[in-house]
Amino acid sequence: MTLIDLHDGDELMMVDRPRRRRIAAFPYLMLAPAFLLIAGVSFLPIGYAIVQSFFRSSNLNLGRLVGWQNYGDFFLTRNGLGAVANSLIFVAGTLAIAVPLGFALALALNRPMPLRGLIRTLLILPWLVSNLVGALLWGWLGNPQYGLAPYVLEKIGVGFPNIITDPGAAMASVVVASAWAATPLVMVFVLAALQTVPIDLIEAARIDGASPWQRFWSITLPLVRNTTMVALVLTSLHAFKSVEIVLVMTGGGPNGATETMALKVFKEAFTLLRLGVGSAGAVAIFLINVMFTMAFVRVLRTEHGA
Amino acid sequence: MTTIKNQRPLARRLRATLGKVGRILFLASAVLFAVVPILWAVLTSLKSPPEVALYPPTFLPRDWTLENYRGAVFYNDTFLHYLFNTAVIVVVTALICLVLSAHAAYSVARYRFRFSGGIMFAMFSTIMIPGVAIVIPLYMLSVKVGLYDTVLVLILVYGAWLTPTLVWLLRGFVIGIPIELEEAARIDGCSRLGAFYRVTLPLLRAGLLAGAVLIFANIWNEFLLGYSLVQSETARVVQVGIYANLTEVGVQWGRLTACAVTAMVPVLIVYALLQRAFVQGLSAGAVKG
Numbered sequence: 001m002t003l004i005d006l007h008d009g010d011e012l013m014m015v016d017r018p019r020r021r022r023i024a025a026f027p028y029l030m031l032a033p034a035f036l037l038i039a040g041v042s043f044l045p046i047g048y049a050i051v052q053s054f055f056r057s058s059n060l061n062l063g064r065l066v067g068w069q070n071y072g073d074f075f076l077t078r079n080g081l082g083a084v085a086n087s088l089i090f091v092a093g094t095l096a097i098a099v100p101l102g103f104a105l106a107l108a109l110n111r112p113m114p115l116r117g118l119i120r121t122l123l124i125l126p127w128l129v130s131n132l133v134g135a136l137l138w139g140w141l142g143n144p145q146y147g148l149a150p151y152v153l154e155k156i157g158v159g160f161p162n163i164i165t166d167p168g169a170a171m172a173s174v175v176v177a178s179a180w181a182a183t184p185l186v187m188v189f190v191l192a193a194l195q196t197v198p199i200d201l202i203e204a205a206r207i208d209g210a211s212p213w214q215r216f217w218s219i220t221l222p223l224v225r226n227t228t229m230v231a232l233v234l235t236s237l238h239a240f241k242s243v244e245i246v247l248v249m250t251g252g253g254p255n256g257a258t259e260t261m262a263l264k265v266f267k268e269a270f271t272l273l274r275l276g277v278g279s280a281g282a283v284a285i286f287l288i289n290v291m292f293t294m295a296f297v298r299v300l301r302t303e304h305g306a
Numbered sequence: 307m308t309t310i311k312n313q314r315p316l317a318r319r320l321r322a323t324l325g326k327v328g329r330i331l332f333l334a335s336a337v338l339f340a341v342v343p344i345l346w347a348v349l350t351s352l353k354s355p356p357e358v359a360l361y362p363p364t365f366l367p368r369d370w371t372l373e374n375y376r377g378a379v380f381y382n383d384t385f386l387h388y389l390f391n392t393a394v395i396v397v398v399t400a401l402i403c404l405v406l407s408a409h410a411a412y413s414v415a416r417y418r419f420r421f422s423g424g425i426m427f428a429m430f431s432t433i434m435i436p437g438v439a440i441v442i443p444l445y446m447l448s449v450k451v452g453l454y455d456t457v458l459v460l461i462l463v464y465g466a467w468l469t470p471t472l473v474w475l476l477r478g479f480v481i482g483i484p485i486e487l488e489e490a491a492r493i494d495g496c497s498r499l500g501a502f503y504r505v506t507l508p509l510l511r512a513g514l515l516a517g518a519v520l521i522f523a524n525i526w527n528e529f530l531l532g533y534s535l536v537q538s539e540t541a542r543v544v545q546v547g548i549y550a551n552l553t554e555v556g557v558q559w560g561r562l563t564a565c566a567v568t569a570m571v572p573v574l575i576v577y578a579l580l581q582r583a584f585v586q587g588l589s590a591g592a593v594k595g
Contacts, residue, residue: 026498027422030413034406034469035429041444041466042432048443060446105336108329121581122337125344127588128573130527132545133566136552137343140350140559148346151362180339188585241436244529248552262438269442270534278442286439293434 046286053283057275070280074268079256086171087240087260093175094182094239099232101179102186109187110194120191127184135248138177139163163249167257170250174258177245182238186231193227194220226300233296237289261285344570351375351563358560378551378561379568384539388547389568392526395457395543399464400521404514407469411476412502416485433470441534448535457541460532464525468591472517475590479513480506512583519580520587526573544569 053070057063074080109120126134142149142163150160161169197220205215243262246252252259252267259267261281269278350358351374353367379385414426444463445454453459483506491501532543542550548565551557577584 024419027413027417027419030409030502031425034410034473035425037406037462037466038429038432038469041463042435042440042470043428045440045443045447046432046435048447049440052443052446057446060449101336104332108333119333119337123340124577124585125574126340128523128577129344129570130529130545132527132529132549133569134343136548136562136566137347140563141343141346143559146359146361146363146559148342148363148365180343183340185589188589192589237434237436241438243438248549262436265438266441266530269445275442275446282439282442286435289434289436289439290431 049279049282049286052276052279055276057279060275063276066276070276071284073274073277074264074281074284078264079259080264082256083259083261083264086256086258087262089171090175090178090242090246090258090260091236091239093171094178095232095235097175097179098182098186098235099228102183102231103190103228105183105187106190106194109191123187124184126180127188129181131181131242131244132248134181135174135177135245138173138180139249142173165254167254170254170258174246174249177249178239178242181245182235186228186235189227189231190224193224197223229296229300233293237292240289241285347563348567350559351567353560355558355560358558374560374564375568378558378564385544385547385565385568387539388542388544391457391541392544395460395464396522396525399461399468399525400518402461402465403469403472403521404517406465407472407476407517408507408510408514409502410469411473411480412506414473415477415480416488429470430474432466433474437467437528437530441530444531445534454535455537455541457536459535460541460543463531463535464521464528467531468521468524471520471591475517475520475587476510476513479510483509515580516583516587516590518587519576519583520591522576523573523584523588524591526569 052062054065054067055063056066056070075084105123109116109123113119129137141147142160144150144162144164153160163169163173201219202215205219210218241262242260243266246258246260246263247266250258252263262285265278265281265285268274268281349365349367352370352372353364354369354371354373357364357368410429414422448454448459453462487505487509488501491505492498496504527545528543529545529549532546533549536542536546548562548569551562551565
């Protein structure tokens with residue numbers, strides 16, 4: 001008899017009513033403290049954000065009802081649509097570097113070689129650094145006045161645009177910093193998946209005359225595709241909500257060229273003190289997160305079903 | 307036939323060598339990409355202030371000095387206080403979080419009860435709430451209930467933030483423990499709770515360790531909530547302390563990099579000591595990150 005049977009057991013209810021009640025309460029009691037904490041500090045605020053997004057706040061109070069105006073203000077004033085576009089570029093740019101790079105690194109590391117452990121550790125390092133410090137490191141490396149990167153690149157004849165004043169270079173620099181931080185996650189996830197690929201399978205294909213490329217394409221790739229997808233989604237969600245990198249490196253500048261949605265929420269709330277408008281942006285970010293996750297779960301599920 | 311036999315190994319060997327060289331070059335440049343920003347900051351932090359402001363920059367410090375560390379870290383009570391605050395928050399949150407989530411994980415792993423599916427879904431769905439989406443209401447609510455600008459508000463918020471991920475992580479570990487062990491304890495006269503404490507909990511050690519590392523790495527590196535919910539230096543955490551240095555007029559990069567390097571060290575130490583648990587915890591926490 002399993003524990004689950006115990007609490008469902010009708011015979012117990014007949015024999016011993018009070019005892020049965022205690023048994024039924026047990027899982028709830030075990031769960032309650034964690035649940036209450038989450039309810040108070042996660043459900044309540046997200047509900048509050050939704051309500052606040054329809055009110056114009058004043059002095060930390062709800063303020064007066066303004067309908068959808070906060071959403072209009074968030075997306076249509078102060079370069080709101082530009083922030084949406086910047087978020088897209090930021091996320092897409094991060095993915096375009098981090099996913100292929102992380103994947104390739106995992107493949108390269110997935111075979112015995114000298115110093116493998118050391119190389120893996122060095123490649124994981126960016127994962128251990130906070131986004132704030134990572135942004136600071138890249139900002140310092142590319143610092144137009146004293147930085148190492150402008151100096152070295154100019155020395156070897158490649159010009160280096162100013163990452164503070166040039167809009168394209170500013171976006172490129174925050175994308176590089178974001179991809180730097182995101183690559184180890186992809187690498188670790190894909191490497192873990194690669195290590196579950198049965199060697200016999202690859203060996204059998206090799207004996208049957210499959211080329212390395214065929215072996216990769218028909219055996220390895222299908223087996224690690226889901227994990228790669230998971231890493232891809234986590235990376236996008238993480239980049240999408242990231243505030244620190246842009247805040248530290250460019251502050252959203254020059255002239256809003258790197259201001260993402262997440263940074264705009266932060267600024268609306270804590271610089272401009274427009275809490276209602278900020279809440280509208282926050283709710284939008286939350287909903288985009290939810291939709292993206294749900295679409296992704298559906299894709300994974302249908303793939304499993306097929 | 308013989309010619310083919312003779313040529314093939316050569317072509318194959320050539321290709322293998324090229325592949326090897328390519329792989330080494332690729333890995334070497336990736337390692338550079340990963341390490342150079344960190345290395346550059348470490349070197350900067352070891353230079354004297356005038357040398358930091360030189361252009362063209364010197365790569366290695368001319369005179370290696372700990373001056374920046376002395377000024378910005380060792381003898382800087384404010385920064386030491388930030389480190390202390392962060393450490394206290396990590397320890398207290400870890401205790402609360404691990405206790406709550408071990409119980410909750412046991413409950414959702416072992417029992418199916420009314421609303422259990424719904425409760426689990428609601429709980430795990432909060433993992434998808436990004437910090438930036440709830441930072442404004444948390445700020446407003448914390449001011450209203452009088453917790454704004456305290457260490458306590460960060461403990462509560464970080465606790466609620468990490469608990470669902472921990473429940474998820476530990477649930478997997480509980481499922482991996484054979485239920486027969488608990489049944490044997492029950493037959494020997496243990497209560498349900500007793501069986502959990504005496505049998506299951508000790509077997510969860512690996513999971514609890516991974517969870518503790520997850521909590522540590524996430525809180526230690528957290529900036530956004532620490533910045534928004536705390537204003538005074540009394541309750542400030544380390545990442546916010548670094549940011550405060552950055553926004554000062556006339557950034558002193560030597561001191562700033564010294565602070566940044568100091569903030570990285572504890573995470574690196576924990577990683578070095580507990581690699582396996584670290585990767586396990588960080589992977590589970592990546593959803594939240």
